[in-house]
Amino acid sequence: MNLLTALDVNASGLTAQRKRVEVSSSNLANSQTTRTEEGGPYRRKDVVFQTSSFQESLGAAMGNGVEGVEVSDIVNDPRPFDRRYEPGHPDADKDGYVSYPNVNVMEEMANLVEASRSYEANIAAIGIVKTMINRTLDLGR
Amino acid sequence: MINPTDGPLFPALEDLLSWTSKRQQALAANVANMDTPGYRAKDYSFEQELASIDLASTSSKHITPTEDSASARMYDVNTKAKPNGNNVDLEREMTEITKNGLQYITLVQYLNQKIRTLRTAITDGGKV
Amino acid sequence: MSDFKVYSDIARMMPSPAMPKPAAQPAQPGGGFGKLLNEAIQQVNDVEKGSQGELQKFLSNESDLHSVMIALEKADLSFQTMMQVRNKIVQAYQEIMKSQV
Numbered sequence: 001m002n003l004l005t006a007l008d009v010n011a012s013g014l015t016a017q018r019k020r021v022e023v024s025s026s027n028l029a030n031s032q033t034t035r036t037e038e039g040g041p042y043r044r045k046d047v048v049f050q051t052s053s054f055q056e057s058l059g060a061a062m063g064n065g066v067e068g069v070e071v072s073d074i075v076n077d078p079r080p081f082d083r084r085y086e087p088g089h090p091d092a093d094k095d096g097y098v099s100y101p102n103v104n105v106m107e108e109m110a111n112l113v114e115a116s117r118s119y120e121a122n123i124a125a126i127g128i129v130k131t132m133i134n135r136t137l138d139l140g141r
Numbered sequence: 142m143i144n145p146t147d148g149p150l151f152p153a154l155e156d157l158l159s160w161t162s163k164r165q166q167a168l169a170a171n172v173a174n175m176d177t178p179g180y181r182a183k184d185y186s187f188e189q190e191l192a193s194i195d196l197a198s199t200s201s202k203h204i205t206p207t208e209d210s211a212s213a214r215m216y217d218v219n220t221k222a223k224p225n226g227n228n229v230d231l232e233r234e235m236t237e238i239t240k241n242g243l244q245y246i247t248l249v250q251y252l253n254q255k256i257r258t259l260r261t262a263i264t265d266g267g268k269v
Numbered sequence: 270m271s272d273f274k275v276y277s278d279i280a281r282m283m284p285s286p287a288m289p290k291p292a293a294q295p296a297q298p299g300g301g302f303g304k305l306l307n308e309a310i311q312q313v314n315d316v317e318k319g320s321q322g323e324l325q326k327f328l329s330n331e332s333d334l335h336s337v338m339i340a341l342e343k344a345d346l347s348f349q350t351m352m353q354v355r356n357k358i359v360q361a362y363q364e365i366m367k368s369q370v
Binding site for chain 2: 001002003005006007009010012013016017020049050051066067068069114117118121122124125128129131132135136138139140141
Binding site: 001002003004133136137139140 | 327330332333334335338339341342345
């Protein structure tokens with residue numbers, strides 16, 4: 001049903017933005033982590049958004065591929081680590097430099113704000129569709 | 142015999158509702174993909190269908206959105222793209238979603254009025 | 270407007286002069302009325318089936334919610350109309366029964 005599909009599409013938006021927030025929070029929480037299990041400092045991660053087709057759930061009724069969104073991958077940020085001179089630090093290398101994560105706190109906060117805006121937009125769209133469905137169910141009463 | 146809901150009105154309203162709810166899908170997709178790189182915003186335009194509906198006519202012509210007619214009506218929203226290739230303008234989408242929702246609810250209201258009037262005519266009309 | 274049509278159609282259902290003797294068939298209305306009622310019931314049946322079909326389509330995701338609701342209302346209105354027609358017919362029949370004593 002058309003309206004229910006619209007709900008699914010916006011729900012996929014909510015899921016994708018939530019994952020984005022999770023990854024961003026992880027970045028922020030680990031912005032000072034100089035030692036990870038794999039060795040070396042924490043490397044910033046990012047989500048990759050991609051359209052996801054809704055064909056399967058609709059049978060023949062659709063056909064023109066209205067698309068939701070999904071997180072297709074979580075990738076490492078390739079930018080270099082932040083090297084600081086701290087010779088007393090337990091993770092310092094032989095030159096006395098410690099590599100800190102390539103997380104920029106300002107950038108991460110801006111990312112969170114954007115994700116929040118997108119999340120809210122999907123919520124608003126869902127709210128309107130819910131009203132539409134409710135009014136349809138009241139037909140005849 | 143009598144079927145009080147015969148005539149062009151009910152099918153026309155049903156079709157309009159179908160189109161409006163179909164459009165909601167495209168608008169929803171735009172909002173969901175507002176951050177997807179390379180995504181181009183889509184919309185449906187059915188002004189042509191709206192204009193061709195003649196509520197006073199006696200034929201019950203259906204213009205339900207089929208697969209072909211739906212994609213024929215789809216168009217690219219002409220807004221500027223951001224650096225990542227995504228051209229979704231959130232303000233535009235939210236405005237259109239609100240307008241679309243209002244259109245849908247208005248149609249449902251109108252339909253409801255008609256049904257209630259018919260019901261009154263049938264049940265009370267029998268009394269002398 | 271369709272409500273006037275409903276009025277006039279109900280009015281047309283009023284008794285016609287050619288009626289069988291009540292003594293012969295007290296339990297059944299005459300051929301004219303019975304046929305009318307049958308037609309009405311048949312039509313209601315068809316609309317009812319239509320709304321069932323619409324519901325089935327909705328459950329298998331091929332139809333819209335508003336289509337189902339409209340089909341349900343159509344079925345209900347048809348049924349109401351049929352009930353009114355039936356009432357009128359029964360009323361008319363009873364009047365005739367009274368007047369032929």
